[in-house]
Each structure stands twice: as C-alpha cells, then as structure tokens.
Amino acid sequence: xxxxxxLLDVLKLDSTRExxxxxxxxxxxxxxxxxxxxxxxxxxxxxxxxRKTVVFIGYDLSEPAVEACAALIISGSVKRGExxxxxxxxxxxxxxxGVVNIRELHIWLYEHDYLRKATPKExxxxxxxxxxxxxxxxxxxxxxxNKQDLIDRIVENLDSAMKEKLSNECDRYxxxxxxxAFLSENQDYVLFHRKQYGVTFQEFCAxxxxxxxxxxxxxxxxHVLSQKAYTYQIxxxxxxxxxxxxxxxxxxxxxxxxxLSLQNALYSLYFSTNLASKYxxxxxxxxxxxxxxxxxxxxxxxxxxxxxxxxxxxxxxxxFREPMLDVVYTPEILPYCLFRKYDMLxxxxxxxxxxxxxxxxANYIRINYEKYIKKFI
Numbered sequence: 001x002x003x004x005x006x007l008l009d010v011l012k013l014d015s016t017r018e019x020x021x022x023x024x025x026x027x028x029x030x031x032x033x034x035x036x037x038x039x040x041x042x043x044x045x046x047x048x049x050x051r052k053t054v055v056f057i058g059y060d061l062s063e064p065a066v067e068a069c070a071a072l073i074i075s076g077s078v079k080r081g082e083x084x085x086x087x088x089x090x091x092x093x094x095x096x097x098g099v100v101n102i103r104e105l106h107i108w109l110y111e112h113d114y115l116r117k118a119t120p121k122e123x124x125x126x127x128x129x130x131x132x133x134x135x136x137x138x139x140x141x142x143x144x145x146n147k148q149d150l151i152d153r154i155v156e157n158l159d160s161a162m163k164e165k166l167s168n169e170c171d172r173y174x175x176x177x178x179x180x181a182f183l184s185e186n187q188d189y190v191l192f193h194r195k196q197y198g199v200t201f202q203e204f205c206a207x208x209x210x211x212x213x214x215x216x217x218x219x220x221x222x223h224v225l226s227q228k229a230y231t232y233q234i235x236x237x238x239x240x241x242x243x244x245x246x247x248x249x250x251x252x253x254x255x256x257x258x259x260l261s262l263q264n265a266l267y268s269l270y271f272s273t274n275l276a277s278k279y280x281x282x283x284x285x286x287x288x289x290x291x292x293x294x295x296x297x298x299x300x301x302x303x304x305x306x307x308x309x310x311x312x313x314x315x316x317x318x319x320f321r322e323p324m325l326d327v328v329y330t331p332e333i334l335p336y337c338l339f340r341k342y343d344m345l346x347x348x349x350x351x352x353x354x355x356x357x358x359x360x361x362a363n364y365i366r367i368n369y370e371k372y373i374k375k376f377i
Contacts, residue, residue, distance in 0.1 A: 040279055042237040053098045056105045064205040065097040066105065071186040072193055073106055074114055074179045096193075097201065114182055115173040120163045123170035124151045188217040195254075198247040199224045218255035225251065233333055239279045241333070242271035249312055262316040265309050266328050266344070272304050273339035273347075273365060281369070284376050292370055292377075299369065301362035305347075310358075314351050338368040 054065045061067050072093070093102045109115050124132065125147075132150040133143040141153055158166070175183065183190070192204050199221055207223045208215060215223070229244045231237075245268035252261035271277065278298070280286055287295050313320075322345065329341045343364070350356040 040237055040239050042232075042235075042240055053094075053100050056099060056101050056108070058104075058108055064208075065099050065201070067186060068189040068193070068201070069093050069097055069099045069102060069105060070109060070114070071183055071189040073102075073109060074175055074183050075187075075190045109179070110173060112178075113176050114179040116176040116179075117167045118170040118172055118174055120155050120158060120166045121151055122172075122174055123166045124154060126170065126172060185214075188214065188220065191217045192221075197221050197225065197251050198243060203228075218251055221251045222248070222255075233331075238271070238276045238334060240277075242268050242277045245271065246306070246309060249309070253312065253316075258316050259319045262313065262319045263324055263327065265312045265316070266324055266348075268306070268309050269313070269347070270328050270339075270344065271334075272306060272309070273344070273361075274334055274337060275299065275304070275365070275369065276334065282373070287373055288377055292373060295373070296366040296370060299362055299366050301358040304362050304365060305358040310351065310356070313348060317352050320348060320352075336372060338365055338372060 054063055056063075056066050061070055090102045094100050099105065106115075118126075127135075129147050129150065132147065132154065135154055136143045136150060139154070139157055141157060143150070145153070155163070188208070192199075192201070196204075203224045204220060207220050207227075225244055225248045229241060229248070232240050232244065245264045249261045249264040249268060252258075252264060275281055281295050281298060325341050325344055325348075328344070343361075347356065347361060
C-alpha cells in the first residue's frame with residue numbers, strides 16, 4: 001500500500017526516496033518557518049469589539065441593521081429553527097443586530113402596511129384539529145374531513161362580525177403585498193440570518209453593494225471570504241486560513257459551484273494537515289516544557305482530517321482532477337510543509353478507494369512534525 005511504503009520510508013535514518021525538484025524533503029530553508037509563521041498577531045489585532053446599538057427612527061429603514069431586522073420580522077424568520085419565547089423576542093434582535101427598540105419597528109411596519117392582520121382562514125390555520133372540531137361542535141356543524149375541510153366549513157358559516165373578531169384576536173401578522181416586495185428586495189438578509197459562513201454582519205454589509213447594486217447573497221459571502229483569505233495570507237495570519245477555506249467550500253457548495261467547492265475543501269485540508277491552526281505546537285517554549293511526545297499527542301486525527309471536509313471531498317469525487325493539487329501547492333503560503341502534494345493525492349485516492357485511515361496519516365504527520373521541530377530545540 002502506498003501509505004505504508006511512505007511510512008516505512010519516513011522511519012529510515014537515511015532515506016533513499018527520490019524527491020521532487022520543488023523540495024520534497026524538509027530542508028534548511030524551513031528553519032525560517034518557526035519564527036515567520038507563528039509570529040501570528042491575529043488575536044492581538046482582532047480583539048472583540050462591542051456592537052453599537054441602533055435606535056429605529058420612524059420612516060428610516062436605511063440603517064442596515066434596521067433594514068435587516070425589518071426583513072426578518074416580515075419574513076417571520078427565526079435563526080436556524082430556533083424558537084423564540086415571547087419575552088425573549090426583543091432581546092433576540094438586540095443581541096444579534098443591536099437594534100434596541102424592535103417593538104416600535106414592528107408596530108411601524110404594521111401601521112405602514114408592510115404587515116397585515118390575518119384573514120379568518122389564516123387565523124384558524126393556527127388552531128389544532130381538536131380545537132377546530134370543538135368550534136364546529138359549538139356551531140352544530142359536522143366534524144368530519146381533514147384540517148382544511150374543517151377550516152372551510154367554519155369560515156363558510158361565520159358572519160362578518162365573527163370574521164372580524166377572529167382576525168382581530170389573532171396574535172400573528174402576515175405579509176402584505178408591500179411587505180412581500182420589501183422582502184423580495186432584501187431576501188439576502190434572511191439568508192445571512194440563517195447561515196453566516198463565518199462572516200460578521202458588518203463584513204456582509206460592507207460587501208453587499210457593488211456600484212450601488214445589490215450583489216447576490218452567495219456572491220457577497222464569496223467576496224468577503226476571498227478578501228479575508230487574501231488579507232490573512234499577506235499579513236501571515238495562517239492560523240485562520242483553514243477555517244476561511246472551509247467556509248468558502250461550504251458557500252460554493254450551497255451555491256452549487258461544486259468544482260470550486262472541492263478546490264477550497266482541498267485548500268482547507270492543506271492547512272489542517274500542515275497544522276496551520278495549531279500555532280501552540282510551534283512554540284519552542286511549550287515544546288521544551290512539555291516534551292515532543294506530549295506535543296505530538298496533541299495532533300488529533302479527527303481535527304487534522306476534519307470529517308466535514310473529508311466528507312465533502314468524497315461527495316464531490318466526480319469533480320476531482322489531479323491538477324487541482326498543483327494549484328493548492330503552488331503558492332508558498334507556508335514556509336514549511338509537513339504534508340506534501342503526493343501525500344494529499346494518496347489521501348484523495350484512498351478516500352475514493354474506501355481505504356482511508358485518518359489515524360495512519362495523522363501518525364505520518366506526527367513523525368514529520370517531530371523531524372521538523374527537532375531542528376529548533
């Protein structure tokens with residue numbers, strides 16, 4: 001098996017393996033890596049900042065946070081299926097978007113015809129079947145049929161006063177035509193609310209418009225993440241790149257751009273297999289204190305070979321082309337390499353042959369990590 005031959009080769013004191021011209025062995029130039037890479041000041045320069053609070057002023061929906069909250073209220077959207085208790089309703093929006101007077105915004109949307117009262121059918125549709133049958137029983141009507149039959153029978157036998165009372169007593173609002181138009185124009189806020197792909201609301205808003213026109217939702221996310229990836233590479237924030245490319249892969253996958261999604265999944269795997277996010281493993285002080293064996297034990301196979309990314313690569317097998325790995329390994333983002341292009345190819349081929357063992361490959365990385373770190377202690 002290719003992997004076992006590779007592992008035995010690594011264990012030899014004097015390897016006789018032929019190497020590629022682009023430097024398949026860890027050479028002396030890599031010694032610059034330990035200081036260059038993990039002088040990563042990301043966490044110093046990106047301290048959490050308090051979100052500013054926003055107060056809704058009537059007739060003004062131009063503030064992005066207010067506009068987003070209006071779209072969510074009109075859509076009835078709730079984040080990722082989360083149920084909001086009535087007493088948490090206002091604090092929910094304040095916590096996410098900083099808008100402190102949601103009640104006033106909600107009332108304003110109703111008063112200005114973005115929302116409307118429920119029709120009798122809409123109001124009755126909120127009732128459970130036993131409740132509808134109880135109403136029919138009190139009206140002396142038949143109780144057979146499905147839920148829609150029950151609702152239709154009740155509505156047909158209500159006078160105008162009862163219909164008005166039913167609509168007034170309903171505690172739900174529904175979208176008007178004006179609300180539908182507003183929501184259609186701002187649907188990207190609702191999509192962002194459901195899934196952020198690691199993008200902050202401020203970042204999303206900053207990239208939402210291009211020359212005065214709204215981008216499509218996935219285009220906005222793609223531009224934010226692409227710019228962050230470029231900025232982080234320039235600044236040397238390599239500890240953040242694995243997750244950036246992970247999010248890019250998810251975004252492109254949801255946008256049905258499967259080839260690009262696979263390419264970015266391979267980028268994410270490149271950073272995880274080279275331990276880019278595990279900056280503590282490259283602290284000489286930590287290694288000297290804990291010892292190499294302890295440091296090696298922190299290289300976890302499931303973290304190194306993220307099951308989500310591995311699953312994505314496996315799922316998108318029809319889109320894989322070997323030259324994709326040339327693209328992944330062309331830029332010298334990392335000044336060292338513990339897991340090389342042919343190692344990555346072996347992983348992909350093993351995945352497609354149903355022979356992938358993450359623990360074996362993780363052990364191979366541990367061995368290369370030990371060889372590399374010993375140069376500095």
